[in-house]
Amino acid sequence: MSKMALELLREHKKEVVNAWVDAVFATYPFETTGFLRTKQDPFGNPVAHMTRESAAILFDAVAGEEMYPPTVKAALERFVKLRAVQKFVPSESLAVIYLMKPILRKQVLPAMSRVGQLAAYLEAESRLDSLALLAFDIYSEARETLAEARIKEIRNQHAQLARWAQRLEAGPRSGEKP
Amino acid sequence: MAKLPTPQMLVASRPNFPDEPWIDTKPEFTPGSYCYPAKKETMELMHMPHPHEWDPAAEDWNLPENWEKILCDAFDDRLARHRSLKLFMDICVRCGACADKCHFFLGTNDPKNMPVLRAELLRSLYRRDYTMLGKLLGKRVGARGWDKEVVKELFSYAYQCTECRRCSLFCPYGIDTAEITAIVRELLHEVGLGTHWIMDPVKNCSFTGNHLGIQPHSFVEIVEMLADDCETITGIRPKTPFNEKGHEILFITPSGDVFADPGIYTFMGYLLLFHELDLDYTFSTYSSEGGNFGSFTSFNMAKKLNAKMYAEAERLGAKWILGGECGHMWRVINQYMDTYNGPSPSHMITPKSPITGTVFKNAASTKMVHIAEFTADLIYHNKLKLDPSRNDHIVTTFHDSCNPARAMGLLDEPRYVLKHVCNNFVEMPENTIREQTFCCGSGSGLNTEEIMELRMRAGMPRGNALRYVQQKHGVNHMACVCAIDRATLTPLANYWAPGVTVSGLHELVGNALVMKGESKRTMDLRQEDLPNVTDDEAEGEE
Numbered sequence: 241m242s243k244m245a246l247e248l249l250r251e252h253k254k255e256v257v258n259a260w261v262d263a264v265f266a267t268y269p270f271e272t273t274g275f276l277r278t279k280q281d282p283f284g285n286p287v288a289h290m291t292r293e294s295a296a297i298l299f300d301a302v303a304g305e306e307m308y309p310p311t312v313k314a315a316l317e318r319f320v321k322l323r324a325v326q327k328f329v330p331s332e333s334l335a336v337i338y339l340m341k342p343i344l345r346k347q348v349l350p351a352m353s354r355v356g357q358l359a360a361y362l363e364a365e366s367r368l369d370s371l372a373l374l375a376f377d378i379y380s381e382a383r384e385t386l387a388e389a390r391i392k393e394i395r396n397q398h399a400q401l402a403r404w405a406q407r408l409e410a411g412p413r414s415g416e417k418p
Numbered sequence: 419m420a421k422l423p424t425p426q427m428l429v430a431s432r433p434n435f436p437d438e439p440w441i442d443t444k445p446e447f448t449p450g451s452y453c454y455p456a457k458k459e460t461m462e463l464m465h466m467p468h469p470h471e472w473d474p475a476a477e478d479w480n481l482p483e484n485w486e487k488i489l490c491d492a493f494d495d496r497l498a499r500h501r502s503l504k505l506f507m508d509i510c511v512r513c514g515a516c517a518d519k520c521h522f523f524l525g526t527n528d529p530k531n532m533p534v535l536r537a538e539l540l541r542s543l544y545r546r547d548y549t550m551l552g553k554l555l556g557k558r559v560g561a562r563g564w565d566k567e568v569v570k571e572l573f574s575y576a577y578q579c580t581e582c583r584r585c586s587l588f589c590p591y592g593i594d595t596a597e598i599t600a601i602v603r604e605l606l607h608e609v610g611l612g613t614h615w616i617m618d619p620v621k622n623c624s625f626t627g628n629h630l631g632i633q634p635h636s637f638v639e640i641v642e643m644l645a646d647d648c649e650t651i652t653g654i655r656p657k658t659p660f661n662e663k664g665h666e667i668l669f670i671t672p673s674g675d676v677f678a679d680p681g682i683y684t685f686m687g688y689l690l691l692f693h694e695l696d697l698d699y700t701f702s703t704y705s706s707e708g709g710n711f712g713s714f715t716s717f718n719m720a721k722k723l724n725a726k727m728y729a730e731a732e733r734l735g736a737k738w739i740l741g742g743e744c745g746h747m748w749r750v751i752n753q754y755m756d757t758y759n760g761p762s763p764s765h766m767i768t769p770k771s772p773i774t775g776t777v778f779k780n781a782a783s784t785k786m787v788h789i790a791e792f793t794a795d796l797i798y799h800n801k802l803k804l805d806p807s808r809n810d811h812i813v814t815t816f817h818d819s820c821n822p823a824r825a826m827g828l829l830d831e832p833r834y835v836l837k838h839v840c841n842n843f844v845e846m847p848e849n850t851i852r853e854q855t856f857c858c859g860s861g862s863g864l865n866t867e868e869i870m871e872l873r874m875r876a877g878m879p880r881g882n883a884l885r886y887v888q889q890k891h892g893v894n895h896m897a898c899v900c901a902i903d904r905a906t907l908t909p910l911a912n913y914w915a916p917g918v919t920v921s922g923l924h925e926l927v928g929n930a931l932v933m934k935g936e937s938k939r940t941m942d943l944r945q946e947d948l949p950n951v952t953d954d955e956a957e958g959e960e
Contacts (some may be wrong), residue, residue, distance in 0.1 A: 243443040268527040269442065269527065269528060269529050271529035271532075271535075272523075272527040272528070272529050275517070275518055276527070279518065281849070282882075282886070283847050283849050283879065283882065283883055283886075284849060285518065285524070286517065286524055286878060286879055286882045287524065287525075287527060288548055290561050290882075299647070302606050307472070318882075318885070320874070321463055321913065321914070324876060325525075325871050325872075325874040325875040325878075325913075326447065326525075326526065326527070327446070327451065327528075328525065328627060335426075336425075338425035339425055339426065341425070342426070348477075382913070385913055386870055386871060386874065386913070387913065389867075389909035389912060389913065390867040390868075390870045391869055392544070392909065393867045393870070393905070393909060394867055394903065396678055396679040396680075397630075397674075397677065397905070398630070398678075398909075399677070399678060399679040399682070400640050400676060400677045400678070400682055401630065401632065401636075401641065404636065404639060404640050404835075405645060407643070
């Protein structure tokens with residue numbers, strides 16, 4: 241990708257990121273959206289923090305910055321894991337990634353096509369598709385972890401009981417009274 | 419041909435914004451978000467009112483015919499009985515200080531999980547029947563009547579509150595939302611609505627003494643099995659005194675420590691510590707449960723289950739009671755036990771440590787001492803030989819369990835112990851610990867697997883803080899003083915901060931404790947290799 245295209249994308253980072261964050265916040269009930277927008281503390285308002293963090297990384301990855309895949313994954317992980325346990329169906333959880341497309345088309349596409357960078361723009365959009373697939377991996381993994389946690393927990397609750405029962409099954413050990 | 423929805427259409431949760439105000443939004447019951455209902459037979463056995471078959475996901479909950487009258491009368495009765503409830507109904511000014519303090523709200527972003535709005539679900543009903551404005555103006559002043567959807571809503575949100583009381587900390591009026599939740603749950607039980615995860619342990623506790631309903635002989639055998647494990651690790655088999663009369667101390671701990679991983683390792687820590695001190699104590703199979711799921715059911719059920727502690731201390735002639743690491747057990751003891759079953763039996767005395775002579779005046783009324791206080795006192799008086807390097811493989815943080823932290827102010831004692839048994843200790847961010855601690859998301863009878871998804875979102879603020887110290891300081895362990903925490907923080911950590919293990923405080927004490935005549939330790943209480951044990955040394959032992 242040309243340097244020019246990257247510069248153009250960088251110029252629009254702030255407004256795209258903000259618009260995307262707002263779009264994500266809008267997926268929550270109205271009474272909550274205001275709170276998400278206003279408070280910045282990473283522990284007092286973790287959902288907003290996770291969303292903002294992943295927004296910045298998501299944009300950088302789409303723009304074609306030099307990104308180390310594990311960094312992208314780590315940043316998306318927190319956000320996707322959150323969406324994976326909130327009350328959304330899977331498509332609702334992950335469709336938020338695609339909400340960046342209409343924003344890019346509105347904010348960035350006109351500027352880029354004006355200077356003949358349409359191909360570079362389409363490449364950027366394709367990177368968003370790859371990122372959505374990456375998010376899908378994280379999502380599936382999170383749901384599997386969840387299912388495993390349920391099984392493990394059932395086992396752990398009675399761990400000692402099962403061990404005791406197995407001992408009974410084996411009969412008295414040598415030297416022990418029956 | 420129908421058109422495919424766009425991503426915007428897929429995520430739009432409120433297409434006709436503003437769709438409808440909270441008061442008209444109906445609760446949803448999707449799998450993973452509600453607890454399974456209590457069995458009819460269980461409710462019958464416990465003489466609970468109106469036992470019946472029902473399903474939270476069904477349209478009709480088969481409520482008794484005169485359900486509305488039952489609920490109104492029960493509410494009236496509770497208002498008359500608990501002056502605090504009436505006060506909590508009247509004084510809220512809806513300032514919103516509590517709104518963003520609830521871990522359920524932070525995790526779900528559902529406005530009805532703001533403590534103020536959760537309480538408003540009940541307050542709106544109160545307003546209609548008990549305030550002049552509500553009677554006259556109804557919905558315009560936020561008053562509403564009972565209907566079956568309201569009952570469902572109360573159920574949904576009363577079981578999305580862990581009674582952790584973080585919100586109360588920020589309320590300028592000191593409104594205790596946990597008490598409101600407790601009353602709502604009590605009201606729901608009046609029309610036969612309870613959850614399996616709570617009522618089954620209540621039944622088991624009533625009949626056999628502990629949550630799993632393990633018979634006394636089996637209970638003893640399982641504890642002996644753990645003593646065998648202690649012997650494998652230390653070369654010393656600690657004594658396991660049960661139901662013996664005439665000892666100074668009765669020891670009561672949640673039964674999860676006996677049955678569940680990783681609680682058992684904490685229990686082994688107790689066994690080793692008591693053995694090393696040659697403590698004059700006994701366990702009881704009758705009072706073999708510190709936890710009190712009755713406190714998630716009703717006032718009377720909590721009182722009944724709690725009564726066993728004093729009854730057993732009296733029968734066995736114990737002078738005072740030492741309590742293990744548990745959460746809500748300590749809230750019940752510290753805040754309700756005196757009212758429920760006090761005063762303590764006349765032969766009991768203000769607890770005094772037989773090792774250091776310290777008198778626990780803070781326990782003068784209940785006669786019960788928390789083991790973290792007891793051990794901190796031992797360490798303070800230099801009565802234990804400890805080798806913290808045995809815990810060098812962990813960088814630990816400490817999770818303040820809600821009830822010991824906020825209901826009894828147990829903040830510094832566990833940290834004091836932890837710092838003496840571990841060399842690497844890191845605190846989580848300030849607004850997530852001590853009084854402001856975030857709940858594990860699974861307390862108050864919500865630690866059941868069918869709502870794992872709900873637990874993960876409710877525990878997210880805790881998981882988020884844990885992940886932060888994991889990444890910033892390399893934390894790989896979290897200690898806590900609650901049996902529910904030990905069980906539930908394990909999957910929570912695995913989800914939000916994989917690689918972090920969870921244990922009770924006394925598991926780490928057990929690891930670090932240098933016992934008289936012990937064989938060289940090569941493994942920790944989980945029978946995993948200890949750090950700092952060179953092969954040469956290990957071989958030298960053989």
